[in-house]
Structures are given as structure tokens and as C-alpha cells.
Amino acid sequence: MLKNIIPKWLNGLTVGVVLFSNTLLWGCIVLALGLIKLVLPMAWVSNLLHSAYQGWCSGNRLGLKLSNAEITTVINGDVNKLGWYLLISNHFSWLDIVVLSAIDVLPAPKFFLKDELKYVPLIGSGAWAMGMPFMKRVSKAQLAKNPELKGLDVARTKHSCRNFRSHPTTIINFVEGTRFTKAKHHAQQSPFTHLLKPKAGGVAFALEVLGDQFDAILNTTLLYQAQSNHICGSFLRGRLDKVTVNISLVPVSSELLGNYQQDSQFRARFQESINQLWLSKDSELATAYAEQAFDAVIINNKEIEQP
Structure with missing residues (x-):
């Protein structure tokens, strides 16, 4: 194939x-349809909006x-592509x-996004048009000054999840709330070797609203084999070797x-249930890194020489 004969940097540039x-x-297109939906909140506009979003996914x-990357999904x-799922993943x-x-x-897929992303062109406006929730973390000091901020994420999450009832959806929550780095791992004093501490609230609120509609929870683990710790940089230089996505279905039991x-x-x-899932995910990552010998890219957070 063409991607196997052109230089890696050119492949990365082309893909980018x-x-x-x-x-x-x-x-x-999604933004335009989102604005139309404000004026004409009709089913056909919503259907066009979701079709356009599927175009982005395609x-x-x-x-x-x-x-150049080998993408493997297990x-x-x-x-069921016509079902409803809650996907929880490392990040x-x-x-x-x-x-x-x-x-x-x-x-x-519909994502839980950090509040800061609503200002990113196209990403933020597209998420707004699709009704995705923006999560704003509020410190204790901010709550003391503005008590009305308490429960704001809860209201946003529940409102967005109710909107997802109309179309088959995979709600995706990066439970750690931010991307893993060694510095964040150290600052948190995370009890996990390869993960940050999970934030259970968003998962619980989604289940509270849509628990009776979800077919299952998709417990998902992402693994990358890159030639440096900068995954996006490696990808755009054609030097991301492999991406593995492991998904296990977890029943939505009454205990959740x-x-x-x-x-x-x-x-x-x-919180204990989520912590147990995270312990299993941490063990899964440790096993994969040991077998495939690319743990230093993620764990040590520094560039390494590949054999």
C-alpha cells in the first residue's frame, strides 16, 4: 500500500x-445545523445534525x-449499533x-468534555451543537465565594444525558478527568501505577439518568506503542506504531x-466499584506493557530509543 512506501513524515503530514x-x-456543518436547530427544533434538523456528526466519525x-499505525480493537x-452504552476509559x-x-x-459517540474546550474553535462549537456536557471543576475556595456553583456539573450532565435518549448513543467519559502524565500522577499521589485517580461523579450521574436505557457499560482500555512519549507528535510524524483498544461489557446492575x-x-x-474497575485496568496495562515492552513511553514520560 501507498502508506508503506512513502516516508513516515509525509504519511504523518498527509494524515494530519x-x-x-x-x-x-x-x-x-454541525455548527450551522446546531444554529438552525435553535430556530427550528424539529426532528428532521436533529437527524441531519446527527448524520453530519457521523460524517465526522467516518x-x-x-x-x-x-x-502508519496499526489500530486493533478487541x-x-x-x-448493538442501535443501542445505548456508557463507555469509561483511561486518557x-x-x-x-x-x-x-x-x-x-x-x-x-458523545463525549464528556472539560469546560475549557468550549472555547476551542469547531471542537467546542460542535460539542455544543450536539448537546455534549462541559464539565467545570470547582474548587472549595470557589464554592465558598459562589455557593450557586455547587451542583452545576450535575445539572449539565443530567440535562445532556436526557437529550441523548432520542438517538442511539455511546456516552464517553474519560474518568480520570484529564490526560495522564507522570507529573500529574506524582502530584495526585495516585495509588495506581499507570492511571490517575478516577472521578466517579460523571459516571454516576449518567447512570442515574439513563441507567434503564443503557445496554451495558463499556469498560475500555487504551494502549499506545509510540516512538516517544508525545503520542500526538509521534502520530503526526508517522511514528506511532500501534494503538490497541480493549473493550469489556459490564452489566448495568441495580447496585450501580x-x-x-x-x-x-x-x-x-x-466510588469503591469504580476503584475496583481501575485496579483491574491498572493490572491490564501492567501486563500489556510487560508483554509488549513499550511501558517506558508512558510510565517514565521521556523519550526512549526503540530497538
């Missing part, structure tokens, strides 16, 4: 242009197929969004449904 052009094209699939269980890179959005056997905000006993049990 494809992904940027894809986002530019469909981002503008463009991401094309970009990944053109890249799903342990059966999924290494901006590339995570492209990779997860390109999995064509899943319903349309409850009032996370007001029921302290349920909150403690739910």
Missing part, C-alpha cells in the same frame, strides 16, 4: 491534513486507515477522541444505580 480538513468541514476512520461481548492523548470516535461498531449526590452510602459504594 486529512483529519484537520475532516474536522473543519464537518465542524462547520472521516476519522479514513484518517486512521491512512496512517470487544469482549456483543454490541492518554487528544488522539483518544479520534480513536474512540472511529470505532464503527458502536453507536454515535442511585442518588450519588445525596446518598452518602451509595456514593461510597459506587
